[in-house]
Amino acid sequence: MSGRKVSRKARAVLVLLVLTMLAPLLAGCWDIRFLDRMGIVFAVAVDDDLSGKHKYKVTVQVVLPQNVTGGIGGGQGQPVTTFTETGDTLFEALRKMTAMTSRRLYFSHTQLLIIGEQAARKGIWPLLDLIDRNPEVRTGILLLIAKGGRAEKLLETTTMMEQIPVQQIRYAVNTNESAWSQVYEVTAQDVIRDAVHNWKQSAIPAITLSGEADAGNDRGNVDKIKPDVVPRLTTMGILRDGKLIGYMTPKESRGLSWMYGKFKNTIVKVGCPAADTPGNLIVEILSNRVRIHARKKAGKELPEIVIDLHAQGSISEINCPDVNVMNEQTFKDVSRLTEQAVRQEIEQTINKLQQKFKSDALGWSTVIYKDQAKTWKKLQDDWVSYFPQTPHRMEIEIDVTGAGLRAKSIVK
Numbered sequence: 300m301s302g303r304k305v306s307r308k309a310r311a312v313l314v315l316l317v318l319t320m321l322a323p324l325l326a327g328c329w330d331i332r333f334l335d336r337m338g339i340v341f342a343v344a345v346d347d348d349l350s351g352k353h354k355y356k357v358t359v360q361v362v363l364p365q366n367v368t369g370g371i372g373g374g375q376g377q378p379v380t381t382f383t384e385t386g387d388t389l390f391e392a393l394r395k396m397t398a399m400t401s402r403r404l405y406f407s408h409t410q411l412l413i414i415g416e417q418a419a420r421k422g423i424w425p426l427l428d429l430i431d432r433n434p435e436v437r438t439g440i441l442l443l444i445a446k447g448g449r450a451e452k453l454l455e456t457t458t459m460m461e462q463i464p465v466q467q468i469r470y471a472v473n474t475n476e477s478a479w480s481q482v483y484e485v486t487a488q489d490v491i492r493d494a495v496h497n498w499k500q501s502a503i504p505a506i507t508l509s510g511e512a513d514a515g516n517d518r519g520n521v522d523k524i525k526p527d528v529v530p531r532l533t534t535m536g537i538l539r540d541g542k543l544i545g546y547m548t549p550k551e552s553r554g555l556s557w558m559y560g561k562f563k564n565t566i567v568k569v570g571c572p573a574a575d576t577p578g579n580l581i582v583e584i585l586s587n588r589v590r591i592h593a594r595k596k597a598g599k600e601l602p603e604i605v606i607d608l609h610a611q612g613s614i615s616e617i618n619c620p621d622v623n624v625m626n627e628q629t630f631k632d633v634s635r636l637t638e639q640a641v642r643q644e645i646e647q648t649i650n651k652l653q654q655k656f657k658s659d660a661l662g663w664s665t666v667i668y669k670d671q672a673k674t675w676k677k678l679q680d681d682w683v684s685y686f687p688q689t690p691h692r693m694e695i696e697i698d699v700t701g702a703g704l705r706a707k708s709i710v711k
Contacts, residue, residue, distance in 0.1 A: 338402035339364075341379070342465035344450035345389065345426055346415035353385040355418065357392035358451040359404060360465055367462055377518065378462045381454050389429050406436045411465050412487065413443045413450040413506070419536065419543035424494055430487045438488035441469060444536040444543060446505035448512065456508060456515030459526050468530050472504060475532055480562035481552050482532050494541060498664035498682045502535040502555055505546060539658040547651060554648025557641060558606060558661060560589040567612070567640050571619035572632035578710065581616035582637045582699055593663075593670040601678070602671050604663050604691040606645065612637065613701035617708040624702035634699040642695055653687045663689060 344358040358381050366376040382399050386392030396404060412430075414423055423442075430436045445453055454464065461467035476483040482504035493501045508528055514520060515528030534552040536543050547555065556562050567582045587610035593602040614624060614633060623629055652658055664682055668675045678685050 336402055337405040338400055340404050340406050340409050341463060342411040342413065342454055342468075343406075343409060344413045344415070344445075344454045345418050346445075346449050346451055347417045347421065348385045350385070353392075354387045355389060355392055356383065356385050356451065357389060357396075358383045358454050359393070359396065360454040361400075361404070362463060377457070379464060381451075383451060389426050406433070409436060409440055410469050411441050411443065413445055413453050413468075414503075415445045415450040416447055416543065418450070419444050419503075419538075422540075422542045423490070423538070424541035427487050427491055427494070431491050438486065438491065440487045441472060442485050442487055442490060442503050443468070443472075444503050444505045446507045446533050446536070446546065448507060452508060452512040452515065453506065453530055456512070456528055456530060457518060457520045457526075458530065459521045464530075468506065471530070471532055476556075476561060477563040478565065480556035480565040481549050482535060483556055483559065483561035490538075496665060498659060498668075498679065499662045500540075500658040500660045501538045502547075502660040503538065503543075505533045505536045507531055507533055537652070537656050537658050537660050539656065544656055544658060547648065550644050551648045551651050554644040554646075555660070557587075557608065557645055558589060558591065558648070560587060562587070566615065567637050569633065569636035569640050572622065572629055572636070573619070576619055578619035580614055580619060580622070580633060580636075582612045582633060582697075583615040584610050584612045584697075586611045591663075591666050593667045593674075595671055595674060601685060601689050602667055602674055604666060604689060606691060606693045606695075608641070608645075608693070608695045608697075610641075610697045612697060612699045613703065614699060615703060617702075618710055619708065620710055622708050623706075625706055630699050630702075634697050637697045637699060638695045641697065642693055645693060649691060653689070657683065657687055659686045 338361045340359045341362055342360040346356045348354060348356045360379050360381050362379055363376065367378045382396045384392045384395040384399075386395055393404065412426070414426065430438060430440065453468070456464060458464040458467040461470065472482060472484055475481055485501070485503050490501045490503070493499045508515060509531045510528035512528065520526045520528055533546070534549055535547045535555055537545055537547060553565070556565070562584075565584050567584060568579050569582060571578045571580065587608065590607040592605050592607070594605050595602045649661065652660055659682070663686065664679075667678065
């Protein structure tokens, strides 16, 4: 009799255990979302509200799968559409868009956040707070500043090279970084990390529209061999305490790329090896290695920042007469000229950030914190004042070895 009771009790415990294990599986679809009920947002643009009623004017670019080649139905309409709303916060404006959209906006595939120049000058940190908190939005989203214009216009511009406009912009940033290095990718996570560190400032790539902005919002823009309006990357915008304060020149932007080691490949134009000879050579940089460290100098309050840069390159173009690439001295001379050109770019960058912007977009505060922790404790409370005075030294070595398939230049 007691055995039966034990058996029943064991069976009840077993059933209860199985139900407990199955319970989490039964709730597996509580937050299910159907694809045909979602509006997939590929890009967000944030501008200041010109009406003055609200703080922000927010525009989203939503993909229309039925109009994308290979999509359902293979329609011939525009592959994207945009929705715009205003609000005092980014989240408020996005939620207000539900009054216009038939689908719930979905941000897990958002690739780009473009911030209008005026909105960026007022501060971008409030915009990144939502991205940092919301698990639906990836912090790897790329950031851009709409130089001299409105971010919304960039999302309303049709593009030739890519069906979805935001992809042309995104790929352009990646291509420029890997082949020219006037700009480089900066993500929301990068800027959030800088904000947490307090002392390091951020640099964000800028973009503008080449042509009349309003003409870009027309299918006819891409029906021409030469479009009337084209998105064009410019240089790096510099922030201080989360607010845009100005832009670097093309050479100064490349100086940032050199110090961050951002590029995979770039070119440097130098003069001819023979003095007073007209013309130039192009050296292609094929690889580079950068190390920046802080060195304490005896009797000095501020440490010295040492920029140690090593690169390898090849002569890709010769526009100088009588250059003999079979001569080892030629490569030594070209290496020296390339080192001088790179040094000049980096010096211009450092001077601009220290003397004009007074913004540590170089990340020297982080370098000192890691290498000279005791010294940093004395500097951190007034780093804004110390940064412009911080000395630096460059150790640059560029080894130019190859010259392509031709030995002698055809230039006479």
